[in-house]
Amino acid sequence: MLDLKRQYEPLQKELLGALGHVLQTQQFILGEQVNRFELSAASHLGVAHALGCSSGTDALWLALAAAGLGQGAAVVTTPFSFFASVSSILRAGGTAVLADIDPATFNLSPKAVEEVLDGSQGKQVRAILPVHLFGQCADWTEFARLGRQRGLKLIEDAAQAWGSEWGGTKAGGLGDIAAFSFYPTKNMSAAGDAGMVTTNSEELTERVRMLRQHGMRRRYYHDELGWNTRMDGFQGAILEVKMRYIDGWNHARRTVARRYHALFHESGLAEANLYPSHGIVLPHEVAGSHHVWHQYVIRTRKRDALRDFLAMRQIGSEIYYPLPLHMQEALKRLGYIEGSFPEAERAAHEVLALPIFPELREDEQKTVVSAIADFLS
Numbered sequence: 612m613l614d615l616k617r618q619y620e621p622l623q624k625e626l627l628g629a630l631g632h633v634l635q636t637q638q639f640i641l642g643e644q645v646n647r648f649e650l651s652a653a654s655h656l657g658v659a660h661a662l663g664c665s666s667g668t669d670a671l672w673l674a675l676a677a678a679g680l681g682q683g684a685a686v687v688t689t690p691f692s693f694f695a696s697v698s699s700i701l702r703a704g705g706t707a708v709l710a711d712i713d714p715a716t717f718n719l720s721p722k723a724v725e726e727v728l729d730g731s732q733g734k735q736v737r738a739i740l741p742v743h744l745f746g747q748c749a750d751w752t753e754f755a756r757l758g759r760q761r762g763l764k765l766i767e768d769a770a771q772a773w774g775s776e777w778g779g780t781k782a783g784g785l786g787d788i789a790a791f792s793f794y795p796t797k798n799m800s801a802a803g804d805a806g807m808v809t810t811n812s813e814e815l816t817e818r819v820r821m822l823r824q825h826g827m828r829r830r831y832y833h834d835e836l837g838w839n840t841r842m843d844g845f846q847g848a849i850l851e852v853k854m855r856y857i858d859g860w861n862h863a864r865r866t867v868a869r870r871y872h873a874l875f876h877e878s879g880l881a882e883a884n885l886y887p888s889h890g891i892v893l894p895h896e897v898a899g900s901h902h903v904w905h906q907y908v909i910r911t912r913k914r915d916a917l918r919d920f921l922a923m924r925q926i927g928s929e930i931y932y933p934l935p936l937h938m939q940e941a942l943k944r945l946g947y948i949e950g951s952f953p954e955a956e957r958a959a960h961e962v963l964a965l966p967i968f969p970e971l972r973e974d975e976q977k978t979v980v981s982a983i984a985d986f987l988s
């Protein structure tokens with residue numbers, strides 16, 4: 612599914628050198644190395660400020676807390692994402708309200724959000740938190756319009772979307788504030804847990820800085836209940852090196868995705884529908900967006916049997932996500948039931964993520980596609 616060693620081997624010397632520098636300076640928490648990474652990350656993404664922190668989950672919490680979305684403020688997000696998209700809202704003290712997804716992109720549907728805003732819970736809503744799922748930005752034309760018209764804050768969950776764009780603007784600079792994850796499987800990956808908050812707002816930047824260090828503006832004087840969510844120097848060092856390569860890696864992912872598309876079309880397996888019948892539905896890149904293919908997710912009816920078949924042939928695959936968030940035990944208190952979000956529930960039954968990473972070879976992709984062809988015939 613993912614072979615991280617192929618990325619590591621050519622970078623070994625450079626990475627070890629960068630880690631050695633951290634040991635030399637003994638700046639293990641934030642410090643010079645993290646500062647440098649933050650500056651280059653901001654310029655890379657075209658945002659005014661980037662702030663390193665300890666994980667993508669903490670980045671989401673920091674973004675929400677900095678934006679003042681605690682104390683029961685309702686935030687609308689998607690039921691089809693990683694758990695942290697919702698749990699961070701609750702951790703920040705807010706109320707999570709969900710809206711269904713667009714079946715073509717798996718991203719939060721602006722239309723469904725608009726229905727929620729017009730409904731009984733609409734009045735409490737203070738923000739929208741779209742997730743740029745699988746490496747493709749949520750429909751920011753519509754979310755920006757909703758934000759403007761209704762006076763709502765926009766928070767990006769950009770954990771899977773380093774380098775992706777909407778209308779020429781990079782993820783991280785689209786909303787009021789954004790959260791990135793550098794979990795080792797993400798496109799931009801650390802050697803452990805790490806995350807980042809980005810924003811163009813001076814005020815939010817100052818609040819994130821304060822909240823990531825126990826609410827201190829002055830050492831040992833605590834203005835608010837913050838938390839320890841700092842990035843460590845080793846992660847900053849690793850990430851600064853990888854920043855030199857990330858554009859090339861994302862470019863390679865796009866090549867891999869294009870090759871899957873071509874191979875599936877040649878094999879006659881691809882169906883030009885929203886939902887699969889006998890073959891598979893390929894993932895869709897929206898016009899005007901720049902997809903960075905964190906995952907290549909197909910839809911098929913016989914998903915579980917296909918996954919077992921691929922496993923038998925030593926081909927990795929993964930289900931993102933098998934159980935929508937509104938049906939998770941830990942989130943029962945949100946008050947939704949099975950049937951609340953039919954698109955998310957249907958996707959959970961049909962999606963299968965195939966191996967995709969920059970170093971994946973064409974012959975390996977052919978093996979994947981012909982195995983799927985064998986299964987479906």
Ligand SMILES: *Cc1c(COP(=O)(O)O)cnc(C)c1O
Pocket residue numbers: 666667668669692693695696742768770771792793794804805806
């Ligand atoms: C990975 C991920 C997170 C959480 O990031 P961590 O660094 O693992 O805490 C949040 N949201 C989404 C969509 C993710 O994929």
